[in-house]
Every structure is written in structure tokens, then in C-alpha cells.
Amino acid sequence: MHSLQIPMAPEASMAEAQSRWWLLLRRAAVVLRQWPWRRMSRNGGFMFGLVVLLSIAAIAALAPWIAPHDPLVQDIANRRVPPIWYQWFSEDSNASWAHVLGTDKLGRDYLSRLMHGARISLSIGFSAALISGIIGTVLGVCAGYFGGRVDALVSFIVTTRLALPVVLVALAIVALHGSSLPVLILVLGLLLWDRFAVVMRSVTRQVASLEYVTAARAIGCSTLRIILTEILPNVMNAFIVIVTIEMANAILFEAALSFLGLGVQPPSPSWGLMLAEAKEDIFFSPWMITIPGTALFVLVLAINLFGDGIRDLTAPKGRS
Amino acid sequence: MTALLEVTDLRVSIPLEDGVLNPVRGISFKVDKGETLCIVGESGCGKSLTSLSLMRLLPTRARTSAGALRFAGKDLLALSEREMNALRGDRMAMIFQEPMTSLNPAYTIGNQLAEVYLRHRGGTARAAHERAIHLLERVGVTGAAERLRQYPHQLSGGLRQRVMIAMALMCEPRLIIADEPTTALDVTVQAQILRLLKELQREMGMAMILITHDLGVVARVADRVAVMYAGQIVESGTARQVFAEPSHPYTRGLLQCIPIPGQVQPGQRLGAIPGVVPSLTGELAGCAFANRCELAQAECRGGAIPDRVKAPLHQYRCRFEAPRRAPQASASRDSALAAH
Numbered sequence: 001m002h003s004l005q006i007p008m009a010p011e012a013s014m015a016e017a018q019s020r021w022w023l024l025l026r027r028a029a030v031v032l033r034q035w036p037w038r039r040m041s042r043n044g045g046f047m048f049g050l051v052v053l054l055s056i057a058a059i060a061a062l063a064p065w066i067a068p069h070d071p072l073v074q075d076i077a078n079r080r081v082p083p084i085w086y087q088w089f090s091e092d093s094n095a096s097w098a099h100v101l102g103t104d105k106l107g108r109d110y111l112s113r114l115m116h117g118a119r120i121s122l123s124i125g126f127s128a129a130l131i132s133g134i135i136g137t138v139l140g141v142c143a144g145y146f147g148g149r150v151d152a153l154v155s156f157i158v159t160t161r162l163a164l165p166v167v168l169v170a171l172a173i174v175a176l177h178g179s180s181l182p183v184l185i186l187v188l189g190l191l192l193w194d195r196f197a198v199v200m201r202s203v204t205r206q207v208a209s210l211e212y213v214t215a216a217r218a219i220g221c222s223t224l225r226i227i228l229t230e231i232l233p234n235v236m237n238a239f240i241v242i243v244t245i246e247m248a249n250a251i252l253f254e255a256a257l258s259f260l261g262l263g264v265q266p267p268s269p270s271w272g273l274m275l276a277e278a279k280e281d282i283f284f285s286p287w288m289i290t291i292p293g294t295a296l297f298v299l300v301l302a303i304n305l306f307g308d309g310i311r312d313l314t315a316p317k318g319r320s
Numbered sequence: 321m322t323a324l325l326e327v328t329d330l331r332v333s334i335p336l337e338d339g340v341l342n343p344v345r346g347i348s349f350k351v352d353k354g355e356t357l358c359i360v361g362e363s364g365c366g367k368s369l370t371s372l373s374l375m376r377l378l379p380t381r382a383r384t385s386a387g388a389l390r391f392a393g394k395d396l397l398a399l400s401e402r403e404m405n406a407l408r409g410d411r412m413a414m415i416f417q418e419p420m421t422s423l424n425p426a427y428t429i430g431n432q433l434a435e436v437y438l439r440h441r442g443g444t445a446r447a448a449h450e451r452a453i454h455l456l457e458r459v460g461v462t463g464a465a466e467r468l469r470q471y472p473h474q475l476s477g478g479l480r481q482r483v484m485i486a487m488a489l490m491c492e493p494r495l496i497i498a499d500e501p502t503t504a505l506d507v508t509v510q511a512q513i514l515r516l517l518k519e520l521q522r523e524m525g526m527a528m529i530l531i532t533h534d535l536g537v538v539a540r541v542a543d544r545v546a547v548m549y550a551g552q553i554v555e556s557g558t559a560r561q562v563f564a565e566p567s568h569p570y571t572r573g574l575l576q577c578i579p580i581p582g583q584v585q586p587g588q589r590l591g592a593i594p595g596v597v598p599s600l601t602g603e604l605a606g607c608a609f610a611n612r613c614e615l616a617q618a619e620c621r622g623g624a625i626p627d628r629v630k631a632p633l634h635q636y637r638c639r640f641e642a643p644r645r646a647p648q649a650s651a652s653r654d655s656a657l658a659a660h
Contacts, residue, residue: 022445023431023434023435023438023445026428026431146380147380148380148381210421211417211418211421211422212421212422212423212425214372214377214416215414215416215422215423215484215487216424217377217408218375218377218408218409218413218414218416219409219413219435219436219439219487220405220406220407220408220409220410220436220439221405221409221435221439222401222402222405230424233424233426233427234424234425234426
């Protein structure tokens with residue numbers, strides 16, 4: 001009878017290990033190579049989102065070096081200095097180039113605070129979306145691929161999670177544990193994964209029912225390998241879209257928590273905290289609340305447009 | 321010498337909310353080395369599920385049982401999932417019906433071809449690449465090296481099916497299961513693919529199970545034929561036996577449905593089998609074909625139906641002895657079909 005053992009030369013093992021890595025690398029490079037670069041540049045919303053997002057990210061990354069002042073240093077002599085355009089339109093002589101966006105009620109430079117605040121917003125948004133993305137994707141892909149009892153269990157967990165109001169739970173945990181950046185990231189990351197789970201589940205079900213997944217099993221791929229190399233690359237576009245949605249969500253939640261005093265603690269320059277501190281001055285120094293509000297609005301808008309653009313660009317029909 | 325694949329009393333059942341679906345109800349067959357078995361039957365008679373169950377690719381809720389399911393001396397139902405994975409794609413390979421969806425759109429052809437080889441044979445990426453080029457050329461893909469860098473959406477249906485065949489052949493399997501490999505293709509391409517499959521099979525000495533509903537295909541490639549109806553094999557035998565002396569009323573009905581050039585006159589009505597396949601839920605009593613059969617009597621509707629042996633290898637499952645045909649007419653029909 002024919003032996004089912006596969007003969008293999010012993011010296012092939014090194015080369016074989018290399019070739020396996022090579023195959024995996026090639027598969028990773030695939031995502032980049034099929035990227036529709038040309039169609040991307042024609043999508044206005046996407047380009048706006050991308051440019052704004054990249055600029056804010058660059059500003060956030062370089063904040064310690066490009067910020068004109070220390071965001072924490074108080075200058076009591078120059079409190080509530082209006083932004084530079086007050087000099088042009090209201091002929092307010094207090095406004096000066098020294099503080100382009102003015103100062104707050106403790107005399108801290110608003111532009112510098114805004115730049116440093118971007119670091120907090122982006123890092124919370126990105127980390128929380130990543131954590132929740134990993135949790136939700138693992139749950140959703142397992143539910144979608146295995147179905148049956150796993151699916152029922154995951155659906156139960158998702159329903160349980162949906163029954164918890166995010167803000168209230170976040171408030172409770174932050175109130176109990178004290179607030180710091182890592183705690184905020186963890187709390188939001190552990191609370192915002194429901195959309196990932198739901199979407200990944202349905203997308204995975206769709207992909208798993210396609211014949212190439214059966215074909216992969218027919219050539220002897222293990223379950224783990226099928227999930228990693230057949231399912232994941234084909235659900236990635238949905239993942240990226242949800243990442244952007246949840247990132248915007250997390251940024252808004254952080255702002256809301258900070259506004260309520262339970263997020264980032266003073267004197268850290270969070271945009272939500274800046275809004276909270278400025279609310280008493282809304283009538284006499286309206287810029288104090290308008291500027292961080294606008295920044296938040298532009299950032300969230302950019303992220304959403306970016307996500308929409310990615311969804312349009314990776315829509316399967318126009319791939320060729 | 322035992323057969324390469326030996327299936328005895330294979331049953332598949334799928335529990336559903338409203339009862340148990342029994343798409344495969346105790347079928348038995350053998351495939352020897354280098355032999356082609358065609359499983360014929362209309363839609364929904366359990367052909368595809370039979371092929372999937374041989375590879376153990378059925379969804380997890382489906383239950384497979386068999387008196388024996390032996391492939392190359394191994395009991396397929398006793399193997400662990402890991403041992404089964406080592407077999408799939410290496411010793412037994414499968415070609416699917418729908419070439420448009422059976423390749424992963426995210427990877428190049430070359431990557432997917434190489435994967436099979438590296439998975440089972442190891443070696444360098446270069447060796448796998450060369451093997452892929454060699455096989456693509458063998459299955460008639462021009463500019464093979466170029467094609468390896470392309471993605472599935474850049475290929476036509478016929479080309480993709482050739483790629484699937486090349487993929488199935490990467491490790492020189494001993495058994496290849498082709499589930500309606502030509503159904504989704506143009507008629508001209510169908511003929512090419514069939515010829516190619518037959519050629520490659522002869523060249524590599526593989527056994528092949530071809531699932532189809534097209535009797536023209538069967539006449540062209542089959543060594544042996546098994547006619548399936550409602551999850552059972554109602555007639556089996558060598559291709560010559562089945563075409564020359566179709567003995568089950570269902571087989572005869574199927575053969576009357578095909579126009580034969582030179583024999584069927586314009587305007588002449590082709591045969592048709594009235595009714596539809598019975599529901600595969602629950603148990604069947606008596607003959608599954610009884611409610612569509614023109615010869616059916618009261619005793620067909622209950623009790624066990626015997627398997628009658630007409631000649632060595634030629635069996636059919638019917639209450640009644642089949643009438644003999646004039647051998648002359650059927651022989652000419654057989655040769656006309658084979659030429660068609």
C-alpha cells in the first residue's frame with residue numbers, strides 16, 4: 001500500500017522555514033499592492049479626511065517641539081488674551097502674535113494646549129479603537145466562522161454588553177479607580193467592541209460561505225490558518241471602516257468624560273477638559289469654548305470622512 | 321488488490337429545525353486506481369454532499385456514518401482532523417463547481433498554488449513556484465509565469481477552472497474529486513476541460529470521481545457509472561453496461577431526455593420525467609422513485625426494494641426485473657452518445 005508519509009530531505013528544513021515566512025510576507029504585502037491609489041486621489045471626502053488626519057497626527061507627534069509655549073505654564077499677567085483675529089476684526093489691542101489663539105483664564109497659551117490636547121485625543125481614540133477592535137474581531141470572527149453554539153454564546157455576550165450604558169459604566173469605573181490615561185483607554189477599549197463583533201460576525205459568515213474557504217479546507221489548511229489567511233484579509237476593509245467609526249466615538253467619549261470631570265485630569269490639556277474649563281467664560285471669552293469645540297468637530301469629521309472613503313474605495317465591485 | 325477508495329453504506333444526515341435531512345442514504349461504491357467513476361443524478365439528489373463527505377468537508381452539524389470509508393487503506397472516519405488535513409490536497413484533491421468563487425480574491429494565483437505545495441511537500445518557495453509554472457503550462461494556461469502574478473479577478477472562468485485543476489494536481493493526488501467541474505463554463509470550454517481532465521488522469525494514473533448531471537459528460541469520460549436518486553444509488557455498473565442496458569426506470573428516463581444527433585428527428589418530443597425529487601427529510605418507505613415512475617405498482621410504495629444484479633458489476637434497485645432491450649439499438653445509442 002502506498003505510504004502517506006511525505007518524504008522530505010533533512011537539509012530542506014531551513015529553506016522551508018524561510019519559504020513559509022516568505023509566503024506570509026507576500027500575503028501581507030498583498031493589501032498594499034491592491035490598494036486603489038488612483039481612485040483614492042479622486043475621492044474628495046477621503047482626501048480631505050486623510051490630509052486633516054495626517055496633519056493633526058503630525059502636530060500631535062511634534063507638539064513638544066513645535067508648540068510655542070509650555071501648555072502648563074501659567075502667565076497670570078496675560079489671562080484671557082483673545083486670539084490674533086480680535087486684533088483685526090475687533091481692534092482688541094490685547095491680542096498679539098505671542099499667543100496666536102489667545103490664553104485661558106490662567107494665562108496658559110491656547111495654541112500650545114490645543115496641540116498637546118491632540119496627542120491625548122488621538123492616542124485615546126487610536127488605542128481604544130485598537131483594543132476594542134481586537135476583542136470584537138476575535139469574538140465576531142469566531143462567531144461567524146464556527147456558528148452554532150459559539151455564535152449563540154458570542155451573541156449573548158454582545159447583547160449583555162449592549163445592555164450596559166457606556167457613559168454610566170465608564171463614569172462608575174473612573175470614579176472608583178481614579179482617572180488616568182491608561183484607565184480611560186482600557187475602559188473605552190473594553191466597552192466599545194460591540195460594533196466590531198456584530199459587523200465582523202456578519203462579514204465573516206458571508207466570506208466563510210464562499211467556495212474558496214471550502215477549497216482551502218480541501219487542500220488541507222487548518223482552521224487557524226483558514227481564519228488567518230483566508231477570512232481575515234477578506235474582512236479587513238470592514239474592520240478599517242469600523243476602526244474609524246469607533247475611533248471617532250472614543251474621542252467623543254473621552255471629551256465627554258473629561259467635560260464631566262472624570263476623564264483626563266487638570267492640568268493636562270485635553271480638549272474636553274478645555275471645553276469644561278471654558279464654559280463659565282462662554283459669554284465674555286467665547287473663543288475659549290469655540291476653539292477646542294471646532295478642533296474636536298474637525299477631527300471627528302475628518303476621521304468619519306476617511307472611514308467613508310475607505311469603505312467606498314474597498315467596495316468589492318470596482319476592484320479590477 | 322483492494323480498491324483505492326471503498327465506500328460502504330455511507331450515510332449523511334443533517335439535523336434541521338423541522339426534522340432530519342437525509343441527503344445520502346446508505347450508498348456503496350468502489351473506485352480503483354486510475355479509474356473514473358461518474359456519479360449522475362439531478363439537482364438535490366445528494367451528489368455534492370457525497371463528494372464533500374468523502375473529504376470530510378461537510379459542515380460540523382452534519383453527521384456522517386458509514387460501514388466502511390477506506391481510502392488507500394486508511395479509515396477516513398477514524399482519522400483525526402490533523403491527519404485528515406495532511407491527506408486533503410495531498411493524496412486526495414477536489415475541484416469545485418464554481419470557478420468564480422473558489423479562488424481567494426486577496427491573493428495571486430501563484431501564491432495560492434504554491435501554498436498547497438509548501439503545505440504538503442515543504443521545500444523552497446522557488447521549487448513550489450517552478451512546480452506551479454510547470455502545472456499551469458500542463459493544464460494549458462499560456463504565459464504561465466505571467467499568470468502567477470495575477471489575481472483571480474483578472475482571469476476568465478475557464479482559466480480559473482484550469483488553475484483549480486492545476487492546484488488540485490500540485491501534489492499528484494491519487495484521487496481527484498470533481499464536483500460538476502464544467503457546469504459553470506461555456507460548452508466549448510467544457511469539452512476542453514473534460515478532455516484535459518481525462519488526459520491528466522491517464523498521465524498521472526489518478527482515480528477520479530466526477531459528479532455531474534450531464535449524461536453527455538458521463539458517456540465521454542466514465543469507466544463506471546453510479547446513478548443517484550434521492551440519496552441512494554439506484555443503478556451502477558460500467559459505463560458500457562449502463563448505457564447499453566439501462567435497467568432502472570430512472571436511468572432509462574434520464575437517457576430519453578438527451579437528444580442524440582442522427583436519431584432524434586426535428587420536431588420529435590424528447591423524454592421527460594414528470595414530478596420532482598421527493599423531500600429528503602425523514603425516512604423514505606419503499607422505492608424513492610415510485611411517485612414518478614410509469615411502471616410503479618402498489619408494492620413499490622412500501623417495504624425494502626431489492627438490489628438486482630444484472631451482470632457482474634451491474635446492479636440496479638427496482639421491484640421489477642428490467643425488460644431486456646434489443647442489443648443492436650442500444651449499442652448504436654451508446655456509440656452515438658459517446659461520439660456526441
